[in-house]
Amino acid sequence: MSLKGRSVVVAIGGNALSPAGELASIGNQFRHTRDSMEPIVDLALQGWNIAVVHGNGPQVGDELQRNEVSRSKVEQLPLGVLVAATAGWIGYMIQQSLQNALEAAGSDRRVVTLITQSLVDPEDPSMREPTKFIGRGIRPGVAEELRQEGIWIEADSRGNLRRRVPSPVPVGIRESRMVTELVARGDIVIAAGGGGIPVYLDPQLGLEGVDAVVDKDRAAALLGHEIGASVLLILTDVDGVYENWGKPDARLTSRLTASEARALIDTGTLGSGSMGPKVEAAVHFVEGGGERAIIAALHEGPAGLAGTSGTTVTPDRIPSGGFE
Numbered sequence: 001m002s003l004k005g006r007s008v009v010v011a012i013g014g015n016a017l018s019p020a021g022e023l024a025s026i027g028n029q030f031r032h033t034r035d036s037m038e039p040i041v042d043l044a045l046q047g048w049n050i051a052v053v054h055g056n057g058p059q060v061g062d063e064l065q066r067n068e069v070s071r072s073k074v075e076q077l078p079l080g081v082l083v084a085a086t087a088g089w090i091g092y093m094i095q096q097s098l099q100n101a102l103e104a105a106g107s108d109r110r111v112v113t114l115i116t117q118s119l120v121d122p123e124d125p126s127m128r129e130p131t132k133f134i135g136r137g138i139r140p141g142v143a144e145e146l147r148q149e150g151i152w153i154e155a156d157s158r159g160n161l162r163r164r165v166p167s168p169v170p171v172g173i174r175e176s177r178m179v180t181e182l183v184a185r186g187d188i189v190i191a192a193g194g195g196g197i198p199v200y201l202d203p204q205l206g207l208e209g210v211d212a213v214v215d216k217d218r219a220a221a222l223l224g225h226e227i228g229a230s231v232l233l234i235l236t237d238v239d240g241v242y243e244n245w246g247k248p249d250a251r252l253t254s255r256l257t258a259s260e261a262r263a264l265i266d267t268g269t270l271g272s273g274s275m276g277p278k279v280e281a282a283v284h285f286v287e288g289g290g291e292r293a294i295i296a297a298l299h300e301g302p303a304g305l306a307g308t309s310g311t312t313v314t315p316d317r318i319p320s321g322g323f324e
Contacts, residue, residue, distance in 0.1 A: 007049040007183065008231040008305070010040060011220035011281075014055035014194070015237065016298055017090065020136065024062055033093045037101045039235065039301030040188070044102060044109050046302070049183045051227065053220040054094060056086040056194030060213060061135015061163060068146070079165060080197055080209035087115055087193030094190050111188045117174040117207065118196030118214045118222075124168035132167035132213055136160075157274065166212035168198060170219050174207070176226035183227060195219040217281035225288045232285040232293040233304060234278050239297040240311035241279060245269060257316050258283050282313040291315075 017032045018024045043050055063082040070076075077085070091113030098111045126132075130152045137160035138146070143153045152164045173179070173192060182189045195214030202208045217234055224232045243264065244250045256264065261283045270276040275295075282293035296303070296310025303309035 006047060007227070007229040008043060008233050009051045009053060009220050009224040009227075009229045010043070010301065011053045011217050011232070011234045012036060012055065012094075012298070013216070013236055014057045014059055014090070016235070017054070017093070018058040020058070024058060024136075029059075030093055030097065034097045034101070036235075036298060037094075037098050039299060040098060041101045041105050041107070042302045043305070044107055044188060045105060049186065049229075050188045051179055051183050051223060051229065052094060052098075052188065052190045053192045053216055053223060054090055054190065054194070055216040056083065056090060056213075057134045058136060059086045059090060060194060064135060064163060078209070079211040079213065080199075083194045083213060084115060084197045087197065088113070091115075091190045091193050098188065109186060109188055111190070112182060113190040113193070114175055114179060114182070116179075116192045116196045117199045118170040118192060118219055119172035119174060120168035120170055120198045120200055120210060120212065120214065122168075122200040122210060124166070126166045126168050127210070127212065130164040130166045132165055132215065133162045134165055134213055135163050137162060166210075167215055168210070168212055170196065170198075170214050170222050173219070173223050173226050174199070176223060179223065180227040192216070192219040192223050215277050215281070217278050218284065221281040221285035221288070221290075221293070224285055224290055230291045231305065232282065232290055233301055234282065234293065234295045235298045235301055236275075236278065236295060237298065238275070239300065239309065241270075241275060241295055243269075245275065253311055256311060256313050258286050258313060259316050261313050279313070286313055286315045 017029050060082050067076045095111045095113045102109050133156045143161040147153050154164050156162050179189050179191045195216040196219050198210040198212045198214050199207045240252045242250045285293045293313045294304040294310050300309040
């Protein structure tokens with residue numbers, strides 16, 4: 001079974017639910033989650049079939065810190081298990097907030113969170129050299145202590161010392177068939193939370209966990225392929241893709257073909273930890289058969305789909321019939 005017509009995978013960053021510089025209380029995260037549901041409710045009311053993928057960078061970083069603070073008291077949990085934990089409670093926040101918002105809007109659409117496993121290659125180069133920053137900034141003294149314990153700590157693009165962990169490329173979503181069936185009947189599915197729990201296939205044991213974090217935008221693009229979604233919508237904290245980002249002559253690019261987007265990636269001006277992975281995911285989605293991918297500000301999702309906001313990435317050859 002695959003989806004046809006108006007089907008969209010919506011990717012929301014973990015930072016949207018837990019912004020930097022703010023106390024990461026559950027109360028604050030619920031407040032931001034409720035504020036983030038408006039574009040998804042709008043899409044639901046318009047009749048879109050929807051799957052939602054969320055990030056977990058700040059949250060899983062906080063879980064690692066809780067691990068470290070309590071390591072003399074209780075057994076530490078591995079990173080893969082922490083990804084599963086955050087997928088559960090962030091999914092709960094989104095599910096409850098979306099259920100309430102849909103009911104208030106007069107919609108009877110159902111919402112479900114599905115704990116999802118992302119298949120990765122255990123020999124992925126990232127497993128040997130961690131590439132993904134997670135969590136919040138760490139004080140220099142604490143950072144040095146963690147380095148001595150073998151934890152990879154580096155300065156990010158803003159100069160903040162943060163944990164860096166493996167982030168292998170996902171090659172399959174193990175539960176994609178279930179996601180397809182649920183979405184096809186009109187249910188809104190929260191899946192691949194935090195990029196999905198990274199697993200690999202052991203010849204003897206079957207599926208086994210990996211201590212890593214999968215990029216949620218790449219997981220969203222892959223999920224879109226596997227369920228046959230027509231659109232990937234990446235919602236973020238900027239209003240689209242900018243050429244010459246950070247310079248006086250920076251300008252928003254409203255439309256890119258896959259080749260143009262790849263050329264922009266190759267310039268290295270997008271950043272490996274910010275917009276770069278989003279554009280790469282958009283290209284991956286449309287080159288794999290998706291109709292279009294949109295990168296837009298969080299509250300501009302419906303406008304992005306309408307082509308009046310954000311950046312739309314399309315295949316190099318657009319079908320003669322165009323898009324909806």
